[in-house]
Amino acid sequence: MRVHYNYLGDQFASFNEYLPDLQALVASGEFTLGPYVDKFEKKFADYIGVKHVISTNNGTDALILSLKAVNTKPGDEVITVANTFIATAGAIVAVGAKPVFVDCDNRFSIAVNQIENAITPKTKAIIPVHWAGCPADICGVLSIANKHNIPVIEDACPAVGAQVNGQFVGSFGKVNAFSMHPLKPLNVMGDGGMIATNDDEIANWLKLYRNHGLSDRNHVTLWGVNARLQPFQAVIGTKLIDQMESLIQIRNQFARQLDKGLADLPQFVSIPERPAEMREVYQLYLITVKKRNELVVYLNQVGIEAKIHYPIPLHLQNAATQFGYKKGDFPIAEQQANDILTLPNHQYLTSAHIDYMIDQIHTFYKRDS
Ligand SMILES: Cc1ncc(COP(=O)(O)O)c(C=O)c1O
Incomplete structure (x- = not known):
């Protein structure tokens, strides 16, 4: 798939x-x-x-x-x-x-x-x-x-x-x-x-x-x-x-499916808090994961176009050198840059695609543990 x-x-x-x-x-x-x-x-x-x-x-x-x-x-x-x-x-x-x-x-x-x-x-x-x-x-x-x-x-x-x-x-x-x-x-x-x-x-x-x-x-x-x-x-x-409300509904439904399907991997996958008063639109579905770089390679190999947004926080970009920031200035952003993972989530997927991503992430951690 x-x-x-x-x-x-x-x-x-x-x-x-x-x-x-x-x-x-x-x-x-x-x-x-x-x-x-x-x-x-x-x-x-x-x-x-x-x-x-x-x-x-x-x-x-x-x-x-x-x-x-x-x-x-x-x-x-x-x-x-x-x-x-x-x-x-x-x-x-x-x-x-x-x-x-x-x-x-x-x-x-x-x-x-x-x-x-x-x-x-x-x-x-x-x-x-x-x-x-x-x-x-x-x-x-x-x-x-x-x-x-x-x-x-x-x-x-x-x-x-x-x-x-x-x-x-x-x-x-x-x-x-x-x-x-x-x-x-x-x-x-x-x-x-x-x-x-x-x-x-x-x-x-x-x-x-x-x-x-x-x-x-x-x-x-x-x-x-x-x-x-x-x-x-x-x-x-x-x-x-005119299509915004329906696409937001579909993406939220898939995000809930992913959240639920990954919830039994707390030692490997952290799902961000989803406060009830906030409606997300999931331009990207973001989580943080252990062994992120290996997982991205594995997911890409099995046909899932997982990505990273972004591996380098802005204060550590070459262009930002002039502002005098250094590694360690923003530890959470730096940790997230190491662990963050984007999974596809959009209105042209099906629930079977979402299940496939959940299964493959389980397979990866089972294989590796
Ligand atoms: C957070 C954020 N700010 C600004 C932009 C810039 O938008 P544009 O690509 O339309 O110039 C983007 C997207 O590309 C973005 O994600």
Whole structure:
């Protein structure tokens, strides 16, 4: 049996269903912003319950623009978590600020009890990451941030649809970023991103900034960039929002099956806590395991596309040398980097695929013990 990690071939096998909407787009000639982008933004804002959505050409730009929207400048510091995709820290560096890392908790998210120690007079923002579709303790982050009057930017790039107490992530912070990269829960046929905010002034600034600062064809209000979402991707995204709830349900069902099937291996497999108030969307199904590297090789050999996200935490990446971090600074993130394992979990698998993964993991540890 093969258990694929990448499901895009299955997802877009029936491309014909997108054709009528794409033909309408082509007939309209509305290829930069325009009604298809407006429609997508409105639909996504309604889905997650925010006042404004400003789409961008990818999630990294959504983060960069969010940082700029809270006035992050060269020399500022921005607090974030040590295990995330490089783009979280890359966006901070792109606006000239310094990423200040904090260790992880046992759910692979920012350790809230360590944020306060990282705050200095230079701290401009805090970016919790809803890593791999698993909500960070956003209420804990907000209570510290509010106490110090520091804006929170949620990196909800991998987490469209995740919730805390029934509220969508990406609707808690002052200005929040999402990605529609092909392997994110809400994906398009290429790159795409969104920024969500309830702040009217920030929304107006973002709409101008992402489009050269143009208030109309002939008037430039401020210096901006071109960070526009392609209308083609807006058409795809608009259609896919309708499928979010069913895909989240399927992924949660498979995650429960995996959690249950692996629960009798506590000496080898640690399943993160799943607090009842948090709805995950499982961009990735993450656990930590003993003999991780050998297990990945074994699973790949038996047809299961297991992966590692990520083997090197951000503070130990070569690019981060300039910030002076060293091995041992964030022991939990470093331990997780050694032990973390990603198993495929998506809506194009079946319960038989999940059972196969559970069986193969049992076989590996039986063989090895
Ligand atoms: C946590 C996180 N932040 C930022 C990004 C950047 O998104 P994009 O690839 O759309 O630029 C990603 C995904 O790639 C991500 O997982």
